[in-house]
Amino acid sequence: MVPPDSAVSPLSHARWWRAGVVQAVSPPGVLDLGPGYLEPSLLPVDEVYPLYAEALAEYGPAALTYGANAGAQPLRALLAARHGCAPEEIMVTAGTSQALTLLCTVLGRPGQAVVVERTCYDLGRRIMTDHGLHLREVDADGEGVRPEALDRALSHGDDVAFVYLTPTFHNPTGTVAGESRRLELLAVAARHGVRIVEDDAYTELGLDRTAPPPSLAALAGRRGVIRLGSFAKTLGPGLRLGWLEADPDLVETMTDRGQLVSGGALNHLTSLAVAMLMGDGRYDRRLSWLRAQLRLRRDTLVAALRAGMGESVTFDCPAGGFFVWLTFEHPRRSESSLLASAGRAGVAVAPGSRFGSVAGTHLRLAYSLNSPDGLAAAAARLAAAWRNEETLR
Ligand SMILES: Cc1ncc(COP(=O)(O)O)c(C=O)c1O
DSSP states (O other): OOOGGGOOOHHHHHHHHHTTOSSOOOOTTOEEOOSOOOOGGGSOHHHHTTHHHHHHHHHGGGGSSOOOTTOOHHHHHHHHHHHTSOGGGEEEESOHHHHHHHHHHHHOOTTOEEEEESBOOHHHHHHHHHTTOEEEEEOEETTEEOHHHHHHHTTSOSOEEEEEEOOSSOTTTOOOOOHHHHHHHHHHHHHHTOOEEEEOTTGGGBOSSSOOOOOHHHHTTTSSEEEEEESTTTTOGGGOOEEEEOOHHHHHHHHTSHHHHHHOSTTHHHHHHHHHHHHTSHHHHHHHHHHHHHHHHHHHHHHHHHHHOOTTEEOOOOSBSSEEEEEEOSTTOOHHHHHHHHHHTTEEOEEGGGGBSOSSEEEEEESSSSOHHHHHHHHHHHHHHHHHHHHHO
C-alpha cells in the first residue's frame, strides 16, 4: 500500500521541485511537449513501492553490502535471458548516461573523435564532448546513418574512439533501421575495426504490431558492439538503473575500474528490487500497460496534428519511443519564430537544432509527458499559432 500523500498528480512535481527534490518541472499553465519524460501518472509508484521490502526480505544484509562489481547476479541473469546473451556479457549501470560516461573514459582519449549521426540525442553528445571527444557528424536518411557516410567518416585514417548510434526509435527522429541496414553498418564498422556503442533506451517501447529488428549487439553476437539499456523510460529515471551488453572481456575491464572495486555495484539495492519485478512477470505486465498508454498518446497527437496542420509541416508516425519529429517545408519558417509562437500559445516544444547541425527547420514533440487530452489541446494550439503566423507573414 502506498501512503496517501505520495499519490501521483501532475502538481506533485511542482511541489517537489520547489523543495529541491526533482531536477525539472514544466512551467505552470504550459502544455510541455519538450522533454522526453514520462507523465507522473505513468510512473509506477505502486509497483515499485513493495520491491525494496521484497529485496530486503529475500537478501537480508546482503542487499545492503557492497554489491558484486558487475551488478547483482539475479538482475544480470534476468537481463541476459531477456536479451539472449550470457550473464557475463551484462554489466549493471546507473543508467545510459553513466554507462556512456564510463565508456568515454575506457574507450576514449581526449582529442579522439566519436562518429555520430548528424541529428542525435543532445545530452549523449554533451557527455561525449565533456570528455574531450569531438563529434564527427554523418548523414542519415529514414533508416538512420547511411553506410557510405559511415564508411567515409571512418576513412580519415585518424583516431576514432567509437561510433555512437541509436538504430531503434531514435531520439529525436523516431527512425528505425531495418535489419539489412543494421548488417551493413556492422560490416562497415568491423572493416574499420571500430566499436559501435548502441544506445537502445527505447527498444522496449515499440507501439505497433511489428517488432523492431534485432539489436546491433544481438546481430553481432556482441563482438564490436556495446549496447546500452535503461529502465529510465520503461519504469522511471529516478531509479538510475540500466545495463550494458558487451563482450565478457570488455565487461571485465570495465568492472575492474577503481570506482567499482572500491564502491561495488553502482546501484545494488535497486538492482535487487527491479530483479523482483522482472522475475515474476510484473515487469512485462507493466510494459504492456505502458505501451498501451503511449500508443493512445501517440495516436492522439498524430491525429490532431494531421487534422490541424497544413501541408507545410510533415512528419512520420513513429513506431515507438516518445517523439514526433516535425519538418517544416517552407524555407522561411525559422525555428526561433516557430518556438516563439508556440510559447505564446502556451506550448513548449524542443528545437531541432538542439540535436546537432540539422539541415532545415525541425521541432521535436514528446507525447510521453501529457495526457491524451493535453496532447490534443497542444496540437490544436500549435496548429492555430503556426497558421496565424503564416497568414501574418
Ligand atoms: C537516446 C537516449 N539515451 C539515453 C537517455 C538517458 O538515459 P538514462 O536516463 O538511463 O541515463 C535518453 C533520455 O532522454 C535518451 O533519449
